[in-house]
Amino acid sequence: MESTSTLGYKNDMLSFDGFRNAVIEDYRTAVISREVSLLGRREVLTGKAKFGIFGDGKEVAQIAMAKFFQPGDFRSGYYRDQTFMFASGLASVEQYFAQLYADPDPKNEPFSSGRQMNAHFSTRFVDEHGNWLDLANRKNISSDIAPTAGQMPRGLGLAFASRCFRASRYQNQLEHLSHNGNEICFTTIGDASTSEGHFWETINAAGVLQVPLAVFVWDDGYGISVPKNFQTTKGSISAALKGFQKQADTNGIHIYKVKAWDYAGMCEVFEEALQKVRETHEPALFHVEEVTQPQGHSTSGSHERYKTPERLEWEKEWDCIKKMKEWMLENGLASAEELSAVEAEAKEIVKEGRNLAWEKYSAPIKKQAVRASELIRQSMVNDIDKYNQLQQMANELANNKEPLRRDVLRTIALAVEVAPSSPSAAELNALRQELLEESKGLYNSHLYNEGPKSALKVTEVKPLIPFDAGSANGYEILNKYFDALFNANPKVYAFGEDVGYIGDVNQGFAGLQEKHGKDRILDTGIRELTIVGQAIGMALRGLRPIAEIQYLDYLLYGLQPLSDDVCTTHFRTGGQQSCPVIIRTRGHRLEGIWHSGSPMGVVINALRGMHVCVPRNMVQAVGMYNTLLQANDPAIVIECLNGYRLKEKMPENLLEYTVPLGIPEIIREGEDVTIVSYGSTLRIIQDAAERLEKEEISCEIIDVQTLLPFDIHHQILSSLKKTNRIIFVDEDVPGGAAAYMFNKVIEEQRGYQWLDASPRTLTAKPHRPGYGSDGDYFSKPNAEDVIDAVRAMMAE
Numbered sequence: 120m121e122s123t124s125t126l127g128y129k130n131d132m133l134s135f136d137g138f139r140n141a142v143i144e145d146y147r148t149a150v151i152s153r154e155v156s157l158l159g160r161r162e163v164l165t166g167k168a169k170f171g172i173f174g175d176g177k178e179v180a181q182i183a184m185a186k187f188f189q190p191g192d193f194r195s196g197y198y199r200d201q202t203f204m205f206a207s208g209l210a211s212v213e214q215y216f217a218q219l220y221a222d223p224d225p226k227n228e229p230f231s232s233g234r235q236m237n238a239h240f241s242t243r244f245v246d247e248h249g250n251w252l253d254l255a256n257r258k259n260i261s262s263d264i265a266p267t268a269g270q271m272p273r274g275l276g277l278a279f280a281s282r283c284f285r286a287s288r289y290q291n292q293l294e295h296l297s298h299n300g301n302e303i304c305f306t307t308i309g310d311a312s313t314s315e316g317h318f319w320e321t322i323n324a325a326g327v328l329q330v331p332l333a334v335f336v337w338d339d340g341y342g343i344s345v346p347k348n349f350q351t352t353k354g355s356i357s358a359a360l361k362g363f364q365k366q367a368d369t370n371g372i373h374i375y376k377v378k379a380w381d382y383a384g385m386c387e388v389f390e391e392a393l394q395k396v397r398e399t400h401e402p403a404l405f406h407v408e409e410v411t412q413p414q415g416h417s418t419s420g421s422h423e424r425y426k427t428p429e430r431l432e433w434e435k436e437w438d439c440i441k442k443m444k445e446w447m448l449e450n451g452l453a454s455a456e457e458l459s460a461v462e463a464e465a466k467e468i469v470k471e472g473r474n475l476a477w478e479k480y481s482a483p484i485k486k487q488a489v490r491a492s493e494l495i496r497q498s499m500v501n502d503i504d505k506y507n508q509l510q511q512m513a514n515e516l517a518n519n520k521e522p523l524r525r526d527v528l529r530t531i532a533l534a535v536e537v538a539p540s541s542p543s544a545a546e547l548n549a550l551r552q553e554l555l556e557e558s559k560g561l562y563n564s565h566l567y568n569e570g571p572k573s574a575l576k577v578t579e580v581k582p583l584i585p586f587d588a589g590s591a592n593g594y595e596i597l598n599k600y601f602d603a604l605f606n607a608n609p610k611v612y613a614f615g616e617d618v619g620y621i622g623d624v625n626q627g628f629a630g631l632q633e634k635h636g637k638d639r640i641l642d643t644g645i646r647e648l649t650i651v652g653q654a655i656g657m658a659l660r661g662l663r664p665i666a667e668i669q670y671l672d673y674l675l676y677g678l679q680p681l682s683d684d685v686c687t688t689h690f691r692t693g694g695q696q697s698c699p700v701i702i703r704t705r706g707h708r709l710e711g712i713w714h715s716g717s718p719m720g721v722v723i724n725a726l727r728g729m730h731v732c733v734p735r736n737m738v739q740a741v742g743m744y745n746t747l748l749q750a751n752d753p754a755i756v757i758e759c760l761n762g763y764r765l766k767e768k769m770p771e772n773l774l775e776y777t778v779p780l781g782i783p784e785i786i787r788e789g790e791d792v793t794i795v796s797y798g799s800t801l802r803i804i805q806d807a808a809e810r811l812e813k814e815e816i817s818c819e820i821i822d823v824q825t826l827l828p829f830d831i832h833h834q835i836l837s838s839l840k841k842t843n844r845i846i847f848v849d850e851d852v853p854g855g856a857a858a859y860m861f862n863k864v865i866e867e868q869r870g871y872q873w874l875d876a877s878p879r880t881l882t883a884k885p886h887r888p889g890y891g892s893d894g895d896y897f898s899k900p901n902a903e904d905v906i907d908a909v910r911a912m913m914a915e
């Protein structure tokens with residue numbers, strides 16, 4: 120294993136003493152981080168924490184990398200980056216341990232309020248009112264996620280945003296977010312995770328787009344137990360990537376190889392390469408080789424099971440901290456005594472941080488335990504056995520050295536079960552309710568914005584449609600709206616397949632790229648996953664991306680980052696970050712297996728944390744875009760594929776009117792049966808209702824408008840109270856979104872009390888629709904199906 124060290128790093132810029140001190144400080148950070156890993160593992164093995172994953176073996180590389188992480192930059196990394204966080208001044212030992220213990224207090228655990236496993240970091244992007252902070256002047260950590268390579272599409276987007284800022288004509292309005300797009304996104308990934316499609320799609324997109332993305336691959340040779348020869352072509356990510364490498368006359372990505380134990384060599388390479396990334400926006404990949412993993416993958420197992428004795432021996436010999444120490448001694452940068460003192464001190468610092476974290480984490484729970492045990496102890500019961508049982512429970516809780524909130528609640532519940540008629544039971548129940556209430560804030564908050572930037576708090580403004588308003592095709596309404604929107608809001612961007620030059624396949628953006636610029640309305644490759652990633656990064660940085668997925672059928676390609684990343688951003692950061700992406704797509708009825716999908720059950724179940732808007736026409740769609748753009752919650756808007764050429768009245772106040780979310784609209788009033796639906800299916804239902812009217816059956820048709828949120832004021836229940844019959848119709852599979860609506864109204868709204876006939880769902884067949892109009896007719900619910908179902912209900 121050859122050395123590539125050079126002792127010259129920054130020698131010219133610093134005095135020898137300055138340089139020496141800086142290196143000793145770096146060594147101190149490295150050994151502190153190593154101690155954190157060692158002690159962290161012990162905390163798990165002794166039962167104080169549930170699981171641990173650590174950054175041992177990657178310390179020196181991350182210290183070198185952190186030197187060039189500047190205010191304004193972003194990191195989109197993964198769970199190995201503790202040293203980077205320490206070296207960047209963004210995490211303390213105490214905070215690290217607070218997360219290991221899952222401390223839900225954001226004052227102690229600022230990364231995720233105890234919601235994420237250890238080493239899943241973040242920094243604050245928005246204030247408590249939902250306003251973006253001056254990210255251009257801060258070091259920014261986008262919140263980590265555990266799905267391997269999930270950080271890659273987001274990293275692309277964070278880097279792409281720099282490109283947007285650099286090209287923007289409105290830079291003076293965006294100064295708090297960016298300094299001329301000079302910001303790099305540092306992305307880290309393990310060598311095995313480069314096997315994921317996410318990695319390859321990101322690298323290709325970065326090579327095409329030319330964005331300031333710096334990818335660091337920590338190559339420790341394994342993905343848990345599976346060696347890299349099973350992961351990567353040629354067993355080397357830099358070798359496999361050769362075709363992506365940028366040449367003088369091509370686009371592409373710069374590729375560098377460094378060794379994880381070579382402090383000076385890495386500093387030198389990173390400095391020059393990252394400066395180039397910053398200036399040119401040409402992406403770079405650093406293949407960091409010869410990384411070790413001294414404690415194995417995680418606390419879940421031991422690496423002796425899959426590493427050979429020779430490999431284990433090699434890892435000891437080439438440990439980066441050991442090598443850094445040797446290099447310092449060889450070059451006279453420190454004496455052995457000095458370094459021993461640093462090491463001893465590190466042990467103390469880490470122990471102290473751990474103790475403080477444990478104290479702060481456990482104090483409020485112990486207080487609860489004391490309160491509960493005292494109350495239990497004082498319970499008044501006549502029965503001596505019960506009395507003894509209660510005393511024992513109280514003692515066990517009081518003596519539990521590591522109580523959890525659940526232990527306290529369970530003990531209270533058990534005590535009430537022992538003596539339900541004791542006068543103390545009421546007090547115990549009250550305490551239980553109080554603690555449950557407190558836990559809601561700690562564990563169940565922030566799925567959506569709760570403050571002023573909640574989409575549910577946007578004031579309703581009705582569309583103004585003059586009585587003599589002309590009719591326009593649906594797509595023309597969208598087109599006129601987007602034109603006005605791009606004039607009014609410099610933060611809005613639109614992109615996707617065929618969105619730029621031809622203005623999307625249904626002409627919503629036709630002619631608008633020419634008017635508003637190629638930098639704001641743009642074409643992308645066919646890569647739904649990274650289209651979503653692009654949107655995520657932009658939204659995190661304060662822009663308002665409208666990312667297009669050409670057809671709803673292809674949303675599945677981009678579903679993972681929406682579900683795992685977008686939907687959890689606000690929740691997993693305890694409200695510190697928001698990711699208001701708007702996914703624009705089109706779906707429901709059209710033709711054949713791949714262009715008529717309406718997998719709404721998939722969407723609503725995978726996307727809790729986003730709003731799901733299902734407008735029946737383009738006037739409603741525009742109102743929804745207006746609502747969403749005033750708020751910080753992410754959303755998907757599914758336009759009706761067969762709606763672009765339907766005639767609608769053009770509202771006058773296109774930029775102002777809003778459609779409130781979670782508020783259904785009664786689009787036909789009736790007395791006998793309530794029919795609940797959304798999107799294209801409503802037109803089928805309207806046809807059926809008109810025909811049923813001739814049989815003197817009066818249908819009330821309700822458009823739910825949004826599936827998430829769903830009928831927040833229970834208007835559907837009011838309709839059911841009147842008609843006493845209800846049917847839920849959509850184009851999803853049986854048990855899909857129609858079943859969800861059924862559950863919401865019949866169970867949650869307690870609609871079962873008002874039924875005179877059995878409630879029903881009417882859905883598509885479980886298979887996809889065959890091609891052609893008959894394929895549609897025999898697969899999706901048609902007007903005759905609706906009529907038959909309603910007649911059957913009336914006959915019951």
Ligand SMILES: Cc1ncc(C[n+]2csc(CCOP(=O)(O)OP(=O)(O)O)c2C)c(N)n1
Nearest residue numbers: 199265266267308309310311312341342343
């Ligand atoms: C999508 C996904 N698949 C599987 C896992 C389980 N898993 C967690 S880490 C890991 C190995 C990752 O190895 P590598 O990328 O080399 O990173 P390292 O942990 O070695 O730093 C696996 C398979 C996961 N978190 N996400």
